[in-house]
Amino acid sequence: MKLLHLDSSILGDNSATRAISAAIVSALTGADASIEVTYRDLAAAPLPHLTLDVLGAPENNAELAEFLDTDILVIGAGMYNFTIPTQLKAWIDRIAIAGKTFRYTAEGPEGLAGDKKVFVALARGGYYGEGQPAAAVEHAESYLRAVLGFMGITNPTFVLAEGLAIDADTREKAVAAALAQAATIAIPA
Template structure:
């Protein structure tokens, strides 16, 4: 099985999402040492914004081929300005390709990339979960669930670290809780 590990945080060593995504990969490879891991740092090697030549390429891109060849995807994402980093959005722009990862039918769109397992390490500076006052402006988890569902991945696992910008103690606890959750993850059979 192949695992694709993506990081998109611009914070480098200070990134909570990077620490948690690494812990997820560590847990998954510990559970299945035969996993072949490939890594893409979308902040260090940013993809350009979507252009017509990329959108109109019927064969897709290397990012699409890498995604299609992967069985497991681990995504590290911080929430910036209420949504995902633009670096991650540029990657999705290369992966959402009609006829490859989804198709349009008379009954509506149909995802073609089901069967992949996706784990998302998502960090948020404040509290944006259900029932929180700022929940209405949370567009990172909601976007990721929508876009993954659109291509047929309907059961992503999210490992959240919330409130990391509130203060050092809250950050430490959020990170510790997320790392503990990550440590318990395994690759489904």
């Protein structure tokens, strides 16, 4: 099986999602050493914004080919300004391609990438869960669920660390809990 590991944090060694996404990959490869991992650091090697020549030539779209070819996708995504990092959005813009990862039918849109298993390491500075005052402005997890679902990936697994900007103790506990959860991650039978 092939695994594509994407990080998008701009915070380098202080990134929570880099540590959590690495722990997810480590749990998966620990359980199955035959998994082939490809790593892309979208912050260190940012993709340009989508342009018409990329949109119009899926045969030259390396990110699309790599996504179509993978069985497992692991994404590290911190909430930046209420949504995902722009570096990750640039990648999504290259893989959400009509006729390749979704198509429009008379019955509505149909996802074509539903065979992939997706894990997301998500971190946020505040709290955006159900019932929280800021829940309505959570556009990172909700956006990822929407765009993955649109491509047919209806059941991604999220490992969440939140409240990271509250104080050092809250951060340490939230990251430790997320790392512990990541260590238990497995491909469902």
